[in-house]
Each structure stands twice: as structure tokens, then as C-alpha cells.
Amino acid sequence: MVERAMLIGITLPGGDKQTTRGLLDELRELVTTLEIGIVHEREVSIRKPQAKFLVGSGKAEELIAEAQSRDCDVIVFDNELTAAQQRNWEQAAKDKILVIDRQEVILDIFGKRAQTKEAVLQVELARLEYNLPRLKSAWTHLNRQRGGGAIQRDAGETQLELDQRMVRTQIARVKRELESVIQHREVQRKKRMNVPVPTCAIVGYTNAGKSSLLNKLTNSHILVEDKLFATLDPTSRRCPLPSGQPLVVTDTVGFVRNLPHRLVDAFKATLEEAIVSNFLIHVLDVNSPEVEAHAETTLTVLAELGAADKKIITVFNKIDALWDEATRHELALKFPDACFISAHSGEGIELLLNRMEAIIEEEFAQLKLLIPHDRYDLVARLHREGGVRREEVRDEGTYVAGSVPDRLLAEFSRYQITG
Ligand SMILES: Nc1nc2c(ncn2[C@@H]2O[C@H](COP(=O)(O)OP(=O)(O)OP(=O)(O)O)[C@@H](O)[C@H]2O)c(=O)[nH]1
Numbered sequence: 001m002v003e004r005a006m007l008i009g010i011t012l013p014g015g016d017k018q019t020t021r022g023l024l025d026e027l028r029e030l031v032t033t034l035e036i037g038i039v040h041e042r043e044v045s046i047r048k049p050q051a052k053f054l055v056g057s058g059k060a061e062e063l064i065a066e067a068q069s070r071d072c073d074v075i076v077f078d079n080e081l082t083a084a085q086q087r088n089w090e091q092a093a094k095d096k097i098l099v100i101d102r103q104e105v106i107l108d109i110f111g112k113r114a115q116t117k118e119a120v121l122q123v124e125l126a127r128l129e130y131n132l133p134r135l136k137s138a139w140t141h142l143n144r145q146r147g148g149g150a151i152q153r154d155a156g157e158t159q160l161e162l163d164q165r166m167v168r169t170q171i172a173r174v175k176r177e178l179e180s181v182i183q184h185r186e187v188q189r190k191k192r193m194n195v196p197v198p199t200c201a202i203v204g205y206t207n208a209g210k211s212s213l214l215n216k217l218t219n220s221h222i223l224v225e226d227k228l229f230a231t232l233d234p235t236s237r238r239c240p241l242p243s244g245q246p247l248v249v250t251d252t253v254g255f256v257r258n259l260p261h262r263l264v265d266a267f268k269a270t271l272e273e274a275i276v277s278n279f280l281i282h283v284l285d286v287n288s289p290e291v292e293a294h295a296e297t298t299l300t301v302l303a304e305l306g307a308a309d310k311k312i313i314t315v316f317n318k319i320d321a322l323w324d325e326a327t328r329h330e331l332a333l334k335f336p337d338a339c340f341i342s343a344h345s346g347e348g349i350e351l352l353l354n355r356m357e358a359i360i361e362e363e364f365a366q367l368k369l370l371i372p373h374d375r376y377d378l379v380a381r382l383h384r385e386g387g388v389r390r391e392e393v394r395d396e397g398t399y400v401a402g403s404v405p406d407r408l409l410a411e412f413s414r415y416q417i418t419g
């Protein structure tokens with residue numbers, strides 16, 4: 001257990017200090033989520049990345065001295081460190097200070113929060129893959145400490161090989177288990193797809209208010225927390241739209257800048273819900289000074305997941321807490337199609353619901369039907385699987401206006417009328 005952290009953010013050549021500052025603010029929140037106290041922070045700019053410490057050796061010494069004088073037991077880098085750089089820092093601090101990077105912090109948070117079997121396995125896989133290259137430098141280091149005699153080095157290498165093999169075996173095992181869990185979920189989903197209700201996924205940066213929005217839209221009570229990554233597992237709920245059109249809405253895991261690629265990979269299956277849904281609601285925190293960077297991150301990850309061509313409703317949330325009207329105008333200019341809402345007060349939700357209806361209307365055919373009385377089962381089916389906007393009993397049958405999923409078009413088209 002570590003409890004006194006020093007945070008370091010490095011501006012690399014071509015980077016800008018403001019971004020480093022923003023990322024460091026976020027790193028502070030991430031580290032706080034792990035309940036580690038932060039006693040010192042430093043921002044450093046470098047002209048050229050150095051192999052050994054990323055920063056120059058003199059700078060590294062200076063930073064370590066600062067950490068030591070404040071009794072830090074862990075240094076957290078916002079930048080990604082190679083396995084060797086991580087070792088070099090730890091060695092330079094005489095192995096009294098643990099050195100980790102943003103990726104490891106995120107892995108730890110995910111590890112703590114994972115609850116379902118699938119999430120636990122996904123995090124385990126990401127962690128094992130993170131550790132694999134790090135085993136080697138740990139062993140190289142041990143050898144050096146022992147003096148590196150020929151016999152010992154051989155022994156060390158064998159042990160390293162053994163360890164690597166063990167980790168690889170574990171990776172294979174976790175992958176197998178994960179596959180079977182995913183298969184199970186596939187089956188569940190296919191079952192649901194038999195009743196093809198339109199689906200929509202709520203995506204966005206962590207802490208933007210995705211779960212709060214799901215709760216508001218569907219009258220649910222899933223966990224909402226002022227913490228990063230409160231949600232890891234997707235939750236789906238029915239969200240009937242004002243017209244009666246049924247819709248299933250899914251809440252998803254949040255994104256963060258510099259999300260470890262292994263985690264994106266590991267959570268691909270979970271995010272599958274977003275990939276297969278009919279459209280997306282992209283939630284952003286209107287009050288975050290970094291809101292545009294957040295939007296970019298989310299869109300980039302979505303593209304990586306192959307969901308770039310989905311219809312997206314952009315939503316700026318938390319306008320009840322808006323402290324600067326100018327921000328809203330600026331964002332409205334940059335994102336002319338966006339909705340401004342508050343998942344807390346409900347402001348703007350109606351407009352959002354209308355937008356959702358409009359998208360479904362575009363995707364699903366709108367028809368006027370006259371269904372004979374002895375086929376009332378079809379009307380019932382439309383209630384379940386399509387959207388019934390108007391229903392009226394007439395002498396010749398039931399008049400229905402609404403939307404019919406593509407799959408059912410053939411069956412219903414013969415009852416279509418124009419009046
Ligand atoms: N003021 C205000 N706060 C909000 C609103 N919506 C959500 N919040 C707060 O924002 C924080 C995060 O909300 P969540 O709904 O958990 O956010 P999330 O996007 O699901 O977060 P993760 O699951 O961690 O990625 C909580 O403290 C909420 O109470 C809103 O409309 N107004």
C-alpha cells in the first residue's frame with residue numbers, strides 16, 4: 001500500500017503546457033479515486049525524450065530528490081513509461097519509491113471496480129499483458145543486484161523464462177474463460193434481437209453523467225457516483241418514447257484520455273453494445289474546461305471500435321450547474337446539433353426525447369395501416385416491436401399509424417393504406 005504520491009506531467013516536444021496541466025488535473029482525480037494522497041506535483045517540459053528516464057538524468061535526480069524530501073512512496077507519471085524507464089526511475093530512487101504511470105492507475109481503478117465475471121476477466125487480461133514486458137526488467141534488475149555472476153544470471157534467466165511462461169499460460173486461460181462468458185452474452189443478445197426493438201447506447205467521457213441520464217430516461221436507479229469509472233458493465237433498460245415507440249437504452253463504460261489500448265481491447269466485447277446499437281447518445285459535461293478534448297477522445301475510441309458511422313446525438317449535460325453562459329453559446333456554435341440538458345433537473349430532456357424519436361423515424365419506416373379485426377395479433381405485435389403513434393378502431397379494422405422495423409415490412413405492407 002502506498003499513500004504519499006508525487007505526480008509528474010511531462011510536456012513532450014510538440015505538446016503544449018495547457019494540455020499537460022489538464023491531464024495532470026485529471027490524473028489527480030484518478031489517483032484520488034484510488035485513495036492515495038497527493039503531496040506534490042510537477043510539470044516538466046523537455047526538448048528531446050531521453051531513453052533512460054524520458055527526461056534528462058539531471059532532471060530525474062532533481063525530481064527524485066523532491067519526492068524524497070516529501071517522504072513520497074510513489075511517483076505517478078501522466079506519460080507512458082517503458083518498462084525499462086520505470087525500472088530506471090525505481091533504481092535511481094534506491095527502490096524506496098514505487099514508480100507507476102497513468103495506465104497502471106487506470107488498470108488499478110478498473111481492477112477495484114470490476115464486479116461481473118466479464119469485467120474481472122477483462123481487467124485481468126489487460127493487467128497480465130501490461131506485466132509481461134515488465135517481468136524482464138524486474139529480473140534484469142535483480143541479477144544486477146546479485147552481482148550478476150554467470151551461474152546466477154543463468155538461474156535468473158531460467159526463472160524469468162519460467163515466469164514469462166506462467167504469465168503466458170495465464171493469459172491463454174483468461175482469454176479462454178472470457179470467450180465462453182462472451183459467447184453466453186451473445187446468446188442472450190441474440191435472444192433479445194428476436195424482438196428487434198431499436199437500441200441506443202449512451203457513450204462518453206467518464207463522469208459526464210451517462211448513468212444519470214439513463215436513470216432519468218428510464219426511471220431507474222443504477223449507480224451514479226462522483227468518481228471516475230463508476231460504471232464498468234453495460235446496463236440496458238427499456239425507455240418508451242412519448243409516442244409509445246419502444247427503445248432499449250444501454251449505459252456503457254466511460255472513456256478517458258490515454259486509455260490503455262489493452263483496456264480498450266479488453267472492453268471491446270462490453271462496448272459491443274454500443275457498436276451494434278441503432279444510434280448513440282454522446283454525453284459531455286458542459287462544465288468541464290476540457291470538454292472539447294473529451295469529445296475528441298470519445299470519437300476517436302468509437303472510431304477504433306468501428307462505430308464511427310453511427311448516428312450520434314451530442315448532449316451537453318449538467319446545464320443546471322452551468323457557471324458561464326458564454327460557454328454554452330460557444331459550444332452551440334461549434335456543435336450546432338447538440339442538445340443542452342440536465343439529467344438532474346430534467347431540463348432539455350423532452351427535446352432530447354424528440355430527437356431520439358426523429359432518429360428512429362428515419363431508421364424505421366413510417367406507415368399507415370388498416371389491420372382486419374381478426375388480425376389484432378398484428379396490432380399487438382406492432383405495439384411490442386414497432387412504434388404505434390396512433391390507433392383507432394374503425395368498422396373495417398384497426399387503423400394504426402406508426403413505425404415498422406424493416407424486418408416486418410413485408411408482412412405489414414399488404415395492410416398499408418394511404419389515407
Ligand atoms: N449538476 C449536475 N450533476 C450531474 C448531472 N448529471 C450527473 N451529475 C453528477 O456527475 C457525477 C457523475 O455522474 P454519473 O452519472 O455517475 O456519470 P457517468 O458518466 O456514468 O460516469 P462513469 O460511469 O464513472 O463513467 C455524479 O456526481 C452525478 O451526480 C447533472 O445534470 N447536473
Ligand SMILES: [Mg+2]
Nearest residue numbers: 210211230231
Ligand atoms: Mg456511469
